[in-house]
Amino acid sequence: MTETGKPLLRALAGEAIWPPPVWLMRQAGRFLPEFRALREKADFITRCMTPDMATEITLQPIRRFGMDGAILFSDILILPWAMGQSLEFIHGRGPVLEPVRSLRDLERLDVGRVKGATRPVMETLRRLRGIVDGPEPIGVARPGQVTLIGFAGAPFTVACYMVEGHGSREFDVTRGLAYSDPEFFDCLIDTLTTATADMLCDQIVAGAEAVMLFDSWAGLLPPSQFRRHVIAPAQRIVRIINERHPGVPIIGFPRLAGIMAVEYGRQTGVNAMALDTGADMKAIAAQLPSTLTLQGNLDPLRVLAGGEGMRAEARAIRDAMKGRPHVFNLGHGVVPATPPEHVGDLISTIRDI
Structure with missing residues (x-):
């Protein structure tokens, strides 16, 4: 047990807690009317x-549902934006960036800008840490029970957006460039690996008690490229964080990795691995050390549908992991159209033993 006794930190430290701690990816988002009002x-x-707004948005689901984890409201593309890459979020299109596709493009960016540009993010974390560790309840959440989570996009996933210049289902320009110009792509991944590790360490200094590395598009890569652009950068990021901030847990999320998730879990050094909706959590758990915490992995569309089907599947996932360290979560983020009462019902179901 950790000194704080926070359920999520205990689970991330390898303790099998019953019922498991629970939080949800994209829990602070468009499904909440209070979020839409701020938007x-x-x-x-x-x-x-804006620290006032980011703090409020981070805390909205905690007040309403009392999750065990509060994840910083931010975005994985804040890093390239902080490096100087143009970024705009356009309604109906998502993120739009000026593509970075050559060493010359990359040289125009400046990693040295990141610390100054992200000061407001660090201020948000400082404020949040004071609140989650404060003596007052946060809505329905008990004082001293909520863990503050920082995060970043993993290098390959961030590179996908930087190279493509927008979202995509296949990121074929990015993947093609990794083959046709490996010198540039390796340099981009190396730059992002260092910058990501530094930014996550800054988040920890500012108050994050755990950090998560989102590799949302890891599953697009074949095994050789997965090892090169997903596992190797994650290993390096984990090593840097462990050297500078020993004991701070790291959650990795190699989304859509399939069988490669086992290799990721064994080799990267993460304390916990989040699994996507398509993963058979029990089968993967059998191939991993019992000390590695698993996180996930209810289908977000089950929460959208709600009802007994959602409750039954949530219990099945929870119960299958009993006896090993597990953090209940979704296999991806909460769907914007999800009724808030379904999320409340899910949280109650996980805690009802």
């Missing part, structure tokens, strides 16, 4: 970079 007041980047 009308400022654009996305402004919300991320």
Whole structure:
């Protein structure tokens, strides 16, 4: 047990807690009416970079549902934006960036800008840490029970957006460039690996008690490229964080990795691995050390549908992991159309033993 006794930290330290701690990816988001009200007041980047707003948005689901983890409201593309890459979030299109596709493009960016540009994010974390460790309840959450989670995009996933210049289902330009110009792509991944590790360490200094590395597009890569651009950078990031901040848990999320998730879990050094909706959690658990915490992995569309089907599947996932360290979560983020009462029902179901 950790000194704080926070359920999520205990689980991330390898303790099998019953019932498991629970939080949800994209728990602070468009499914909440209070979030939609704030969204009308400022654009996305402004919300991320304004501590008053980012703090409020981070805490909204904690007040309403009492999750065990509060994840910083931000975005994985704040890093390239902080390096100087143009970024705009356009309604109906998502993120739009000026593509970075050559060493010359990459040289125009400046990693040295990141620390100054992300000061508002660090201020948000400082404020949040004071609140989650404060003596007052946060809505329905008990004092001293909520763990503050920082995060970043993993190098390959961030590179996908930087190279493509927008979202994509296949990121074929990015993957093609990794083959046709490996010198540039390796340099981009190396730059992002260092910058990501530094930014996560800054988040820890500012108050994050755990950090998560989102590799949302890891599953697009074949095994050789997965090892080169997903596992190797994650190993390096974990090593840097462990050297500078020993004992701070790291959650890795190699989304859509399939069988490669086993190799990721064994080799990267993460304390916990999040699994996507398509993963058979029990089968993967059998191939991993019992000390590795698993996180996940209810289908977000089950929560959208709600009802007994959602409750039954949530219990099945929870019960299958009994006896090993597990953090209940979804296999991806909460769907915007999800009724808030379904999320409340899910949290109650996980805790009802």
